[in-house]
Amino acid sequence: xxxxxxxxxxxxxxxxxxxxxxxxxxxxxxxxxxxxxxxxxxxxxxxxxxxxxxxxxxxxxxxxxxxxxxxxxxxxxxxxxxxxxxxxxxxxxxxxxxxxxxxxxxxxxxxxxxxxxxxxxxxxxxxxxxxxxxxxxxxxxxxxxxxxxxxxxxxxxxxxxxxxxxxxxxxxxxxxxxxxxxxxxxxxxxxxxxxxxxxxxxxxxxxxxxxxxxxxxxxxxxxxxxxxxxxxxxxxxxxxxxxxxxxxxxxxxxxxxxxxxxxxxxxxxxxxxxxxxxxxxxxxxxxxxxxxxxxxxxxxxxxxxxxxxxxxxxxxxxxxxxxxxxxxxxxxxxxxxxxxxxxxxxxxxxxxxxxxxxxxxxxxxxxxxxxxxxxxxxxxxxxxxxxxxxxxxxxxxxxxxxxxxxxxxxxxxxxxxxxxxxxxxxxxxxxxxxxxxxxxxxxxxxxxxxxxxxxxxxxxxxxxxxxxxxxxxxxxxxxxxxxxxxxxxxxxxxxxxxxxxxxxxxxxxxxxxxxxxxxxxxxxxxxxxxxxxxxxxxxxxxxxxxxxxxxxxxxxxxxxxxxxxxxxxxxxxxxxxxxxxxxxxxxxxxxxxxxxxxxxxxxxxxxxxxxxxxxxxxxxxxxxxxxxxxxxxxxxxxxxxxxxxxxxxxxxxxxxxxxxxx
Numbered sequence: 082x083x084x085x086x087x088x089x090x091x092x093x094x095x096x097x098x099x100x101x102x103x104x105x106x107x108x109x110x111x112x113x114x115x116x117x118x119x120x121x122x123x124x125x126x127x128x129x130x131x132x133x134x135x136x137x138x139x140x141x142x143x144x145x146x147x148x149x150x151x152x153x154x155x156x157x158x159x160x161x162x163x164x165x166x167x168x169x170x171x172x173x174x175x176x177x178x179x180x181x182x183x184x185x186x187x188x189x190x191x192x193x194x195x196x197x198x199x200x201x202x203x204x205x206x207x208x209x210x211x212x213x214x215x216x217x218x219x220x221x222x223x224x225x226x227x228x229x230x231x232x233x234x235x236x237x238x239x240x241x242x243x244x245x246x247x248x249x250x251x252x253x254x255x256x257x258x259x260x261x262x263x264x265x266x267x268x269x270x271x272x273x274x275x276x277x278x279x280x281x282x283x284x285x286x287x288x289x290x291x292x293x294x295x296x297x298x299x300x301x302x303x304x305x306x307x308x309x310x311x312x313x314x315x316x317x318x319x320x321x322x323x324x325x326x327x328x329x330x331x332x333x334x335x336x337x338x339x340x341x342x343x344x345x346x347x348x349x350x351x352x353x354x355x356x357x358x359x360x361x362x363x364x365x366x367x368x369x370x371x372x373x374x375x376x377x378x379x380x381x382x383x384x385x386x387x388x389x390x391x392x393x394x395x396x397x398x399x400x401x402x403x404x405x406x407x408x409x410x411x412x413x414x415x416x417x418x419x420x421x422x423x424x425x426x427x428x429x430x431x432x433x434x435x436x437x438x439x440x441x442x443x444x445x446x447x448x449x450x451x452x453x454x455x456x457x458x459x460x461x462x463x464x465x466x467x468x469x470x471x472x473x474x475x476x477x478x479x480x481x482x483x484x485x486x487x488x489x490x491x492x493x494x495x496x497x498x499x500x501x502x503x504x505x506x507x508x509x510x511x512x513x514x515x516x517x518x519x520x521x522x523x524x525x526x527x528x529x530x531x532x533x534x535x536x537x538x539x540x541x542x543x544x545x546x547x548x549x550x551x552x553x554x555x556x557x558x559x560x561x562x563x564x565x566x567x568x569x570x571x572x573x574x575x576x577x578x579x580x581x582x583x584x585x586x587x588x589x590x591x592x593x594x595x596x597x598x599x600x601x602x603x604x605x606x607x608x609x610x611x612x613x614x615x616x617x618x619x620x621x622x623x624x625x626x627x628x629x630x631x632x633x634x635x636x637x638x639x640x641x642x643x644x645x646x647x648x649x650x651x652x653x654x655x656x657x658x659x660x661x662x663x664x665x666x667x668x669x670x671x672x673x674x675x676x677x678x679x680x681x682x683x684x685x686x687x688x689x690x691x692x693x694x695x696x697x698x699x700x701x702x703x704x705x706x707x708x709x710x711x712x713x714x715x716x717x718x719x720x721x722x723x724x725x726x727x728x729x730x731x732x733x734x735x736x737x738x739x740x741x742x743x
Contacts, residue, residue: 111678131353131592137305226274319376330396
């Protein structure tokens with residue numbers, strides 16, 4: 082009797098194992114490739130939030146360098162005899178400071194800048210100090226002493242570097258010196274002393290690392306820009322979302338103010354400095370030093386298609402319910418002209434008005450702009466009413482430019498359902514969808530795009546991130562669910578042409594919003610697990626989709642699929658099959674990848690598996706432990722055209738195989 086029970090139990094167990102193996106057998110059809118995957122499929126969305134531009138990607142180390150903040154000396158400490166003037170050489174930045182003799186040989190005049198949460202100085206690095214200066218009286222010369230100091234140290238390590246500059250002209254002139262220190266200090270400050278009796282006027286006080294991204298003088302912080310380049314993004318959207326709209330129209334991002342001579346780009350208020358009372362930063366402004374020229378140049382240098390987004394004449398609707406806060410449709414002429422002029426700035430011949438501006442800035446060649454977004458998260462009938470005249474004007478003058486409209490701030494619901502048909506009527510090329518949603522939403526959306534209308538506009542998943550319930554911070558589980566969701570983006574590459582996680586950057590001491598893809602302080606850069614998910618998709622996007630099914634169904638995490646999500650692609654350039662599988666369950670899963678349609682003379686070789694996993698779902702990379710979770714690669718055994726593997730609980734894996742001929 083016992084033997085019979087044991088045999089029955091053994092049969093039941095083996096039968097269960099067999100059923101589980103059958104359930105997790107994924108069939109990859111290789112005879113016929115599917116949709117072409119757009120080069121723009123996985124990209125980057127940049128917004129100046131969380132000190133992403135000034136104090137972040139833009140490598141300028143001086144806060145309020147032109148004394149244009151509403152409080153002209155915010156960010157500065159002054160001593161001795163310092164006065165603020167407002168008849169300077171740059172008409173859109175008229176303020177400057179005058180340093181004068183304090184009236185006693187033992188007193189000093191000068192000023193000191195705190196930077197952005199301090200000034201990060203690296204050991205052995207060179208820093209370019211520059212200033213526009215003049216002698217207010219025509220009486221010889223004057224001197225200033227420029228120092229990088231550690232304000233917390235009063236000993237030998239107080240002055241980290243310093244040089245004197247002689248001011249020798251009554252006309253405004255730019256002066257430069259290179260400073261170098263052999264001591265690292267994340268919280269340094271810049272100090273300027275008047276070193277002579279004669280007064281001196283100073284404007285546009287600047288300090289940049291010499292070693293910027295690609296060595297540009299008005300450049301970008303190298304480690305942050307490199308992190309973007311390492312994703313190999315297909316598209317780069319800028320300058321943001323809500324800042325495009327502005328809290329009011331006067332403070333919307335105006336691209337024309339962000340180009341031309343950097344010293345004459347006016348200050349703009351950043352709507353994020355006061356949006357959240359609990360994350361209030363009254364010194365958060367936009368210098369426009371990182372402007373549209375720099376965004377286009379960065380796009381070119383990291384190999385991404387530039388995607389600028391412009392105001393449609395509607396201020397942020399979350400903050401403006403009164404229609405008087407917006408531009409009437411009949412008054413949109415200037416905004417529409419801004420869009421047309423931007424296309425000319427990007428693509429126009431050097432003999433055109435705005436093409437010449439680009440050329441004079443150092444780039445006579447076209448930036449080859451192909452896409453433009455009009456409006457951000459607008460909603461209601463006022464949005465299509467505002468969008469329509471933009472489309473008419475752009476189509477008439479630049480029919481080759483693809484126009485991106487919006488489905489509003491939500492991933493579903495009344496406004497989403499209203500705007501999609503409106504975007505189809507207007508015949509936009511792509512519709513920008515945004516979704517910051519909790520874990521369960523991402524688990525339920527594996528098949529989101531499977532039944533979208535293939536005859537309408539394409540999809541741009543322009544802003545998305547998984548926000549844990551009660552855990553609105555970066556953690557592994559959120560990134561895993563993003564990876565699972567993205568299998569649906571990949572499977573539907575015929576309709577989804579772009580996708581960008583958001584937000585991109587956050588300073589650990591100055592954030593307003595989280596989670597974010599890349600965190601940084603004044604010295605370090607941290608790539609989160611969400612970053613690595615995006616990178617794994619971008620580096621392994623392939624060129625064409627492949628049909629992958631389990632029990633003849635798409636693998637979307639549906640009931641009976643054991644928490645698995647999967648997609649597959651073919652890369653014609655590398656002759657590789659690439660399969661992505663996310664196991665969102667708490668159980669180890671046996672997975673079989675079956676390429677049974679391969680021909681008799683074809684075989685799989687060079688099997689590799691790249692894995693992201695963590696035993697702690699709340700863990701992520703930090704400043705203190707930046708490499709805690711990262712992709713790990715290993716080899717995979719291939720048995721004919723079948724691969725049998727086990728996927729650990731809560732794991733994302735990318736499988737890669739080269740197709741060879743026997």
